[in-house]
Amino acid sequence: MIYLDYAATTPVPQAVADTMYDVLRNRYANPSAQYEAGRDMRAQVEQWRGTIAAALDCPPGRLSFTSCGTEGDVWAIRAALWRNRRAGRHIVTTAVEHNAVLETLKQLKDEGYSVDAVPPRPDGSIDADSVLSRVRPDTALVSVMLVNNELGNRYPVEEIVKRLREVNPVTLFHTDAVQGFLKVPFSARGSGADFVTVSAHKVGGAKGIGALYVSDRVRDPRPLLPGGGQEAGRRSGTEATAQIAGFAKAVELRTAHLSEALRHLSEIRAHAVETLSQIPDLRVISPLQDAAPHILCVSLVGWPSQNIVTDLSAQGICISAGSACHQGKLSHVVKALQLPERVRKSVIRLSFGAETSRADIDACAAALRRHHDERLPML
Numbered sequence: 172m173i174y175l176d177y178a179a180t181t182p183v184p185q186a187v188a189d190t191m192y193d194v195l196r197n198r199y200a201n202p203s204a205q206y207e208a209g210r211d212m213r214a215q216v217e218q219w220r221g222t223i224a225a226a227l228d229c230p231p232g233r234l235s236f237t238s239c240g241t242e243g244d245v246w247a248i249r250a251a252l253w254r255n256r257r258a259g260r261h262i263v264t265t266a267v268e269h270n271a272v273l274e275t276l277k278q279l280k281d282e283g284y285s286v287d288a289v290p291p292r293p294d295g296s297i298d299a300d301s302v303l304s305r306v307r308p309d310t311a312l313v314s315v316m317l318v319n320n321e322l323g324n325r326y327p328v329e330e331i332v333k334r335l336r337e338v339n340p341v342t343l344f345h346t347d348a349v350q351g352f353l354k355v356p357f358s359a360r361g362s363g364a365d366f367v368t369v370s371a372h373k374v375g376g377a378k379g380i381g382a383l384y385v386s387d388r389v390r391d392p393r394p395l396l397p398g399g400g401q402e403a404g405r406r407s408g409t410e411a412t413a414q415i416a417g418f419a420k421a422v423e424l425r426t427a428h429l430s431e432a433l434r435h436l437s438e439i440r441a442h443a444v445e446t447l448s449q450i451p452d453l454r455v456i457s458p459l460q461d462a463a464p465h466i467l468c469v470s471l472v473g474w475p476s477q478n479i480v481t482d483l484s485a486q487g488i489c490i491s492a493g494s495a496c497h498q499g500k501l502s503h504v505v506k507a508l509q510l511p512e513r514v515r516k517s518v519i520r521l522s523f524g525a526e527t528s529r530a531d532i533d534a535c536a537a538a539l540r541r542h543h544d545e546r547l548p549m550l
Contacts, residue, residue: 173488173531178522180372191417202410219419226422228358229384235402240349241271243368243383246395248275251312251343253393258341259309260284266507294458295322299330310342317351321504323457323466332363353425354463359384375421380414432525436464439523443467446536470517473548483538491520513550
């Protein structure tokens, strides 16, 4: 199998699986238990938290574990609005955020909040001016993702936060950094963001574990999940110790050779752009500059996306027609670009990892070329 869908999820390295297995089988005590094994596990959880916090560049005490990126996004938004409940009921975001953000904001509109969603340019870019021009005196929250999960665009989070403090110091800022964590240079603390969401399974960890950083501007974020008071009272529920251990191990493996890994991804992406661009009727949608190195969005104009995905899947090549969350439907991200209909209905996404080789890209390009040559366009 040739796997080119790393933006959907990543394979788990053997070292990560071994770490998780050891915790599941041999170190299974509840971190809240008061006997020695429980205290030992509590100490171990804090050590793992420190590993992840160091990679995100934030204080360990400000990082709480979640079940996934979606939970982190929902929690951040709800906590921010509770914290700023007297400041206003206006929210600024972008039209290309992950559904975890946009669907939450849709619910909030039903609850009386107003939402401004900034549209992207045709290349998927969004500048700070476009976001900040929507901020009002009653804006409680601005939420802008770090890296778009379908296009690979990196958004100017640091600039937005810096200028937001001047426009409205009360407004809180959240970034969904799930696709950007350990893929582009980023510091949670240095960015000035109030909330930062990350997820393990995008960086070689297991599914079912993520984390949320909350700055000390929000000292006591309202819990999304009340209960037994775990995670310093911020997120109740028995800690998923094996998943946390795997998350930390995955981060440790990635950070050990991060510069080499990012250089490899950049080289693979450049090779993909060069190779795929030789296919007739293929159009590159992703930006060539200022983009994450692991995502490339293209369109084989005239050939339906789902047909391409199905055809390549039959040949053992895994690509996607956008975010896995859309399950084959035209995504809101592609719609927001306002591309011609034939272009947007033919969009596919390739995404890369440390294991991706030039040979993988060449095989995918050959398969796309055959699809183009052997099948008539249907759009």
